[in-house]
Amino acid sequence: MKIYVIGIGLIGGSLAKDFKKQLDNVTVFGVDLNEAHLNTALELGVVDQKATLKDVVHADCVIVSVPVDVSAVILEQVLDLVKGDTLVFDVGSTKYTICEKVKNHSNRRNFLAAHPIAGTEFSGPEAALEGLFDGKTNIICEVEKTAFKLQERALDMFNKIGMRIRYMDPVAHDKHIAYVSHLSHISSFMLGKTVIEKEQNERDIFDLAGSGFESTVRLAKSSPAMWTPIFKQNKQFVLESLKEYIDNLSNFKALLEDDSFEKVYDEMQNTNRIKEILNGISIKK
Amino acid sequence: MKIYVIGIGLIGGSLAKDFKKQLDNVTVFGVDLNEAHLNTALELGVVDQKATLKDVVHADCVIVSVPVDVSAVILEQVLDLVKGDTLVFDVGSTKYTICEKVKNHSNRRNFLAAHPIAGTEFSGPEAALEGLFDGKTNIICEVEKTAFKLQERALDMFNKIGMRIRYMDPVAHDKHIAYVSHLSHISSFMLGKTVIEKEQNERDIFDLAGSGFESTVRLAKSSPAMWTPIFKQNKQFVLESLKEYIDNLSNFKALLEDDSFEKVYDEMQNTNRIKEILNGISIKK
Incomplete structure (x- = not known):
């Protein structure tokens, strides 16, 4: 099987590694505007060969794993080029925009809208990890719009790298x-x-920060190039969630100001049941 | 050496384990109002014997590791009882209140105000971990108010379990x-x-949450009984930090609302240098 990975970073690179390991006779072709990334991916063996976008005409499977603002554009070009039995899927963290973008494309049935819930805070081909998807969930949207044979092929591929499937509306x-x-x-x-602004002396952060701070701030290492388009595409729901978060923080602040410490205690105790929910997540792994 | 640990939970229990392992001839006596905790600690070998508060008269070292509202009260009782050469230290996450509370006590020089920056989100004697303090920072406040010989003994003990010392004003x-x-x-x-309120169906959190959510929400498993008194004692500084955090979130929200995505990008990129700071923390471990 010839798999073309467009965007050979954390997710595209990790998929390439896993498919090469878990499927038979796979050759992975890397396509990336960043020539340095492509060379690194080749050196690391994440991809077998370099390719360009127009080469996807030879593909059995195309993975679009670029920032979500680019993927809607790339996907149209890919669908214009591919053969009738080529499976094309994306991996983006937003699904409505991309589904809308290609809904009237004549090759819409070649496309499967996917979001594997997996990742780390790192990026680029060096960040690619074998086994990243094992035991994780893959959200698939509008599955009925994908050709049945290609659905089957995709499910088989996801299954072989250990993913559980969940179907959702975009x-x-x-x-x-x-x-x-x-x-x-x-x-x-x-x-x-907030902490960097306050602590002009980084030594203080270094000395005073424990594993708790490290854990809560870990995602602040994430790539702005990846996350800015996600926030843009999902603006309304992100704003809604952010408003509710700020409201909850402001309420907690008001409880502290009023010395309502019993209620402060209750707020925390009521949220403690996240333990059981997270245990579920850990078991899932 | 006879070490009495008052409050045999995560921190008290972990200190007991490490001191037993790293120091010679140590016997650890556990004191806890929670009889079940005390029995568990004994069964697990975290402590060697059970004791009561008045027994600290026999102690070479007393560790006060109870919630910060209780520790100020307990500490006075302990200082009333101990011998002239007994080292007493606390481990609380707030330091001003406890230092103020005992500043005029006739045995103030027996006391060392300490805050080992280590922990997990779990609590109770089962949570006690060997090696928890290795490579971590111990903040010591008002060291000049502790008898020099007892400072020396404390530093030797902290050194043997791998802690680095930093001195600070409370x-x-x-x-x-x-x-x-x-x-x-x-x-x-x-x-x-915010997430629990929104997701009435816990299955959705379970299926959609990745390691990122798990990491940022980990501390929400923490004990309300431990954290409520910390927020109460450190109310002014906690409110100050919380206000700045809410302001930063509100500003980010406004940038999204205004479609100022270049500034959204900049906000994230400027914060990315937390990477290097966290690398420092990881190296520290």
């Missing part, structure tokens, strides 16, 4: 993911900003 | 730690609250 996906993923990134970035 | 400690630790807990608790 709007529902974008709304839920705003809360469970996008908001976490904003909370982490702004926590990092 | 007010500076409380201010810095509000930003680098206390604020992280609030941001995490309120993130957990």
Whole structure:
């Protein structure tokens, strides 16, 4: 199988590694505007050969794993080029815009809208990790719009790298993911900003920060080039979640100001049940 | 050496384990109002014997590791009882209140105000971890108010379990730690609250949450019984940090609303240097 990966970073590179390991007779072709990334991917063995966009005419499978503002554009070009039995899927963290963009494309049935819920805070081909998707969830949207044979091929591929499938409507996906993923990134970035602004002396952060700060601020290492277009495409739901988060913080602040410490205690105790929910996530891994 | 640990939870228990391992001839006596905790600690070998508060008269060292509202009260009782050469230290996440409370005590020189920057989101004697303090920072306040011989003994003990020492004024400690630790807990608790409120169906959180959400919300598992008194004692600095955090979030929200995505990008990029700061923390471990 000839797999073309467009955008050979953390997600595209990790998929390339896993498919090469878990499927038979796979050759991975890397396509990337960043020539340095492409060369690194080749040196690291993440891809077998370099290619260009127009080469996707030879593909059995095309993975579009570029920032979400670019992927809507690239996807149209890919669908213009591919053969009738080529599977094309994306991996973006927003699903409504891309589904809208290609809904009337004559090769819409070649496309599967996917969002593998996996990643790290790092980026680029060096960040590609074998086994990243094992036990994780892959959200698939508008599955009925993909040709049945290509659905089957995709499910087989995802299954072989250990992913569980969940089907969702693109709007529902974008709304839920705003809360469970996008908001976490904003909370982490702004926590990092608040601490950096205050602590002019980085030695103080270094000495005083424990594993708790490290954990909550980890996502503030994430790539702005990846996240800015996500926030742009999912603006309404991100704003909704951010407003509710700020309201909850402001309410907590008011409780502290009023010395309502019993209510402060209750707020925390009521949220403690996140333990059980997170245990579920850990088991999932 | 007879070490009495008052409050045999995560921190007291972990110190007990490490001191037993790293120092010669140590017997650890556990004191805890929670009889079940005390029995568990004994069964797990975290402590060697059970004891009561009045027994600290026999102690060479007393560790006060209870919630910060209780520790100021307990500490006075301990200082009333101990011998002239007994080292007493606390481990609380606030330092101004406890230093003020005992500043005129006739045995003030037996006391060392300490804050080992280490922990997990779990609590109770089962949470006690060997090696928890290795490579971590211990903040010591008002060291000049502790008898020199007892300073020496304390430093030797902390050194043997791998801790680095940093000296700070109690007010500076409380201010810095509000930003680098206390604020992280609030941001995490309120993130957990926002998501739980929205996602009535926990299955959705389970399926959609990745390691990013898990990391940012981890501290929302923490004990309300421990954290409520910390927020109460450090109210002014916690409020200050929380106000700045809310302001930063509100500013980010305004940038999104105005479609100022270049500035959104800049906000994230400027915060990315947390990477290097966190690398420092990781190296420290």
